[in-house]
Amino acid sequence: MWNLVRSWYREKFSDPQAVTLAMILAVGFAVIYxxxxxxxxxxxxxxxxxxxxxxxxxxxxxxxxxxxxxxxxxxxxxxxxxxxxxxxxxxxxxxxxxxxxxxxxxxxxxxxxxxxxxxxxxxxxxxxxxxxxxxxxxxxxxxxxxxxxxxxxxxxxxxxxxxxxxxxxxxxxxxxxxxxxxxxxxxxRFVPDNRELAQKVWAEMNGQIVNYIRGKAIEILIIGVASYLTFWFMDLRYAALLGLAVGLSVLIPYIGATIVTIPVALVGLFQWGWTPQFGYLLLAYGIIQALDGNVLVPILFSEAVNLHPVAIIVAVLIFGGLWGFWGVFFAIPLATLVKAVVNSWPSSRTHQVET
Structure with a gap:
């Protein structure tokens, strides 16, 4: 057992750049936590x-x-x-x-x-x-x-x-x-000299974070305004409040849209009952969510959609449990970071292929 652990350690941490990257990640995670x-x-x-x-x-x-x-x-x-x-x-x-x-x-x-x-x-x-x-x-x-x-x-x-x-x-x-x-x-100045691997991961993640934050701001604005105008046009009560809730729900992929459906449906059902107007509300709300997931998200987050939905949901649950709101907000970039680190991490096999 000890030999297995020692061989794994030598394979994954034989490169000083890998040690530097692991140290930077460990310190960053610890400070935020x-x-x-x-x-x-x-x-x-x-x-x-x-x-x-x-x-x-x-x-x-x-x-x-x-x-x-x-x-x-x-x-x-x-x-x-x-x-x-x-x-x-x-x-x-x-x-x-x-x-x-x-x-x-x-x-x-x-x-x-x-x-x-x-x-x-x-x-x-x-x-x-x-x-x-x-x-x-x-x-x-x-x-x-x-x-x-x-x-x-x-x-x-x-x-x-x-x-x-x-x-x-x-x-x-x-x-x-x-x-x-x-x-x-x-x-x-505070990072060790063997940081080429860390710089490679950082260069990839920096572009990801820029696109993600800018894209999230645009997505919240578009979905929030579209929902408010839809609710206002249909004369739904609390249109501004519900529009804001729908806009902010995009911060939590998949889960947020599911949660915010409850107050929208409850207010519409209490206002109109089981009438065609309530059905039109659900149809309009479903169209907004479909356009968000199938049109807006792929355009704004072309790199992020490469992550499997299961990976995104797991990232939301794990990082949200660790860091609350910020873990949820950065769930997709953090999942992408984990993917980039795993793909870039050196091993003895890669060194053998290079030699």
Missing amino acids: FYGPLITPLLVALVLAYMLEWPVAQMASRGIPRVIAASIVLMLFLGAMAMFMLIAVPQIWHQGESLARELPDMFAWLQAKVSTLPELYPELISQSQIDELMQTLNSRLLAWGQQVLQVSLGSLVNLVALAVYAILVPLLVFFFLKDKRELLKGFT
Whole structure:
């Protein structure tokens, strides 16, 4: 057994470049895992910097100094965010409050409808099953309400932190955009000299991350706006809130679309009942999801779609369990990183083929 482990170690870690890559990955994973909450502003700033890098690079390539390009792009982005906060957020907040007040009535109506199923289909559903289902839903709703209350109370404590983030994150984004090359050169001073393999993996992943973050921002905007306009045109209640939820659901591949279907269907069913209008809503929502998965995603993430859906779902579950929101957000790039490392990792067999 020991000989087997020793031979595996010699095969996989005989190259100093492999050791360097393993060390960099281990340190990076450990820092994010143990100090994730502390470096949240840094992660947010990095994501925004990646998203805004393309317009800054385009302006710099046309002779505009990078400091001026970074300032213009950041100011335009902050202006767009301020308009969103002033125009859309109050409406979404109001709709969220209305939905929270109406949820008990929705649940009571749903319970009354479900309770009639044993009479309609006695051979398929029994009254005991319905009672057990309703008891489970009641307990889940009670737990969900307690969690919402805890989050709302905790948000009062985090107001100071949010104010600090509102100042710190734009400053970090500005310096990341302005001093990109200097920061990368400074970081390489702490990396061992045997880093050719790490640089190869980083070059591949850097392009992946840029395309992924920019693509996700575009996907959220397109799906969110399309859903809102569809719900608004059909006169669905809470159109802005549900449109935002559908847009943000694309952050979690496959799973998010499944989860957000529940509130959309519940609101439509409570508003219209089993009518053709409800069927049109489900049809329109299904078309949006189909266009997202079969048209928009392949165009925006041509490299990411090479990953099997099972691999993407496993990556969401694993990295989301390790790092929460950021693990879910970067699940596809992290899965691609694992794939790139496995494909690039040297072994004794590759050295034998080269010689």
